Amino acid sequence: MSTDASGADRPQPQQEGAPSRHERRRRQTRERIATTALALFSERGYDAVTIADVAEAADVAKQTVVNHFPAKEDLLFAWHRPVEADVIDMVDQLPLSASLPAFLKDELPRLFAYLPELPQAPDGGDPRTAVDDRLAGVVTIIQNSPALQDALRLRGTRYQEDLAAILSDRVPAHLGAVAARAIAAFVLTTVSAMVEEAARLRGAGRSPEQIVATLTDTVGRALDILDTGIGNTGGSATPPQDT
Known part of the structure; x- marks a missing residue:
């Protein structure tokens, strides 16, 4: 954001095709969750890890994890699309x-x-x-x-x-x-x-x-x-x- 002469915030023009700030943050959150889940699965085993465990380790709300990965196995398939x-x-x-x-x-x-x-x-x-x-x-x-x-x-x-x-x-x-x-x-x-x-x-x-x-x-x-x-x-x- 930039500020015009009146002091009001004014959105900067976005390059065509470039992801928005919101989309970049969303991708970063998704990647952090997936990386955290893979580490926990490797350390404890898939069956022993819950969605709540992933959320806590990734420092996000449980619903945020579910929003990105509706099923638990989706956390793993983020690294390996069948x-x-x-x-x-x-x-x-x-x-x-x-x-x-x-x-x-x-x-x-x-x-x-x-x-x-x-x-x-x-x-x-x-x-x-x-x-x-x-x-x-x-x-x-x-x-x-x-x-x-x-x-x-x-x-x-x-x-x-x-x-x-x-x-x-x-x-x-x-x-x-x-x-x-x-x-x-x-x-x-x-x-x-x-x-x-x-x-x-x-x-x-x-x-x-x-x-x-x-x-x-x-x-x-x-x-x-x-x-x-x-x-x-x-x-x-x-x-x-x-x-």
Whole structure:
């Protein structure tokens, strides 16, 4: 704020696209809460930490935590957005005229080549090292928490329902909702397998380019099944006769 000749406060012009002061403070509060939660989960375990514990450690009201993170697991997913959510967003924006299997063959491997971008490491080092450390911590927290694993399974069910609803426009009408759910399950299972394979390759020291090449080959063979299946669903096949 600046002051004009009459002494009244006058807002300064804001650059187009630049976040407002309120938005910057909101982001800083959200980041502080998420960082605090990750530290507490790592120290005590996910199941032993409450929303009230996070609020107290972050020096904010409990409702502030809930406003930013409606569910407890959201505190953890702030550091690790499930890739399934990215896939659903990509498919939702794909034109109906585009081939789903061809699109997934091209795009899925790229999702796993690089780790998600997070803030620079505190010591000014390679941010990818900080990302590796954080993601390793997230994986450990998940592995040690049955409650969090249950939450992940529930989210997986919701992801499948969301993707099936999007795919319903791509599935021939005579195949119905069951086929849409089956294709959604196939796609998300393929994604889960790719997550595990990308992690294995990354742990083996493979470069992003090598990861893309390997995943392109493996996911291509997997999605050929989907492509062939969709291509042969015209309904013209003669059902087998009883003998």
